[in-house]
Amino acid sequence: MRFKDLSQLKRPKPLIITLGSLPQHILMAKYAKDKAFKISERVGVIFEKSFEWYGFTLANNDHPELITDIGLPQNDLNLQDYTTLGSQRIAEFQESLPEDVLINGWIHSHGDLNYRHFSNTDEKNHLTVLDFVAARTRKPLEKKEIAIQDLVLLEKDRFVEKDLEKGSISLITDGPITEAKIMETIYGSFCYSIVIGDEGWHEQQIHYRERGILSGHTTVWSRSTNIKFIDTQRTLKPEEIQAIGKEVKEKIQPNLNPPTELIERM
Numbered sequence: 688m689r690f691k692d693l694s695q696l697k698r699p700k701p702l703i704i705t706l707g708s709l710p711q712h713i714l715m716a717k718y719a720k721d722k723a724f725k726i727s728e729r730v731g732v733i734f735e736k737s738f739e740w741y742g743f744t745l746a747n748n749d750h751p752e753l754i755t756d757i758g759l760p761q762n763d764l765n766l767q768d769y770t771t772l773g774s775q776r777i778a779e780f781q782e783s784l785p786e787d788v789l790i791n792g793w794i795h796s797h798g799d800l801n802y803r804h805f806s807n808t809d810e811k812n813h814l815t816v817l818d819f820v821a822a823r824t825r826k827p828l829e830k831k832e833i834a835i836q837d838l839v840l841l842e843k844d845r846f847v848e849k850d851l852e853k854g855s856i857s858l859i860t861d862g863p864i865t866e867a868k869i870m871e872t873i874y875g876s877f878c879y880s881i882v883i884g885d886e887g888w889h890e891q892q893i894h895y896r897e898r899g900i901l902s903g904h905t906t907v908w909s910r911s912t913n914i915k916f917i918d919t920q921r922t923l924k925p926e927e928i929q930a931i932g933k934e935v936k937e938k939i940q941p942n943l944n945p946p947t948e949l950i951e952r953m
């Protein structure tokens with residue numbers, strides 16, 4: 688048998704139906720941005736020196752893609768802490784939040800360093816945060832046909848054990864059928880990662896994970912993107928600024944003598 692051209696050998700494309708999409712840009716309330724830079728400013732004023740700090744970006748359950756606030760967890764031994772940013776620590780912080788608030792990413796500061804990109808340690812932390820927030824930011828993205836070679840169709844009560852030895856997948860139905868398509872839901876999750884500097888700069892990425900519910904096929908990727916700042920009419924009030932100062936004092940404990948390897952990893 689001869690083919691006229693190789694395109695005839697191509698497998699048929701799987702059927703895909705789009706159900707939803709993941710954010711392409713970061714959406715952030717101006718209030719949250721102001722709060723992040725206010726934390727950096729307070730750190731500088733309170734400790735008379737600039738320090739790195741980290742926090743979580745927060746959203747409401749009904750709009751997980753919009754950062755509405757910044758949450759400041761206990762940063763024990765700054766510098767060292769987020770090198771070990773673990774799911775336990777994120778879980779503790781999530782538990783302290785109201786029911787309708789979720790963590791949709793993390794934010795940290797590089798202080799007054801002019802290091803305007805993510806470090807290798809940051810890259811690991813992105814994945815830790817993604818792993819934790821994935822369940823909360825998860826949504827169905829598409830229904831995708833699973834290409835099954837050697838699908839065996841069997842009829843309920845009309846097959847014997849021996850029939851199950853055949854094929855890669857057996858589909859047992861309550862009536863006779865001759866053809867079947869199996870379509871799985873592909874779920875997608877995201878987490879935001881933002882790094883800021885005292886001078887007002889910010890760099891950011893979105894990290895994504897997609898997983899097929901049946902095949903278990905998983906892809907993880909990220910993109911650098913921009914932030915769309917949204918005016919939610921909320922502004923930092925003087926009493927909030929005071930509260931931020933109090934929180935900074937309580938939660939940020941600068942490591943005044945960081946080992947050199949920690950300085951290098953920034």
Ligand SMILES: [Zn+2]
Nearest residue numbers: 805806809953
């Ligand atoms: Zn960093």
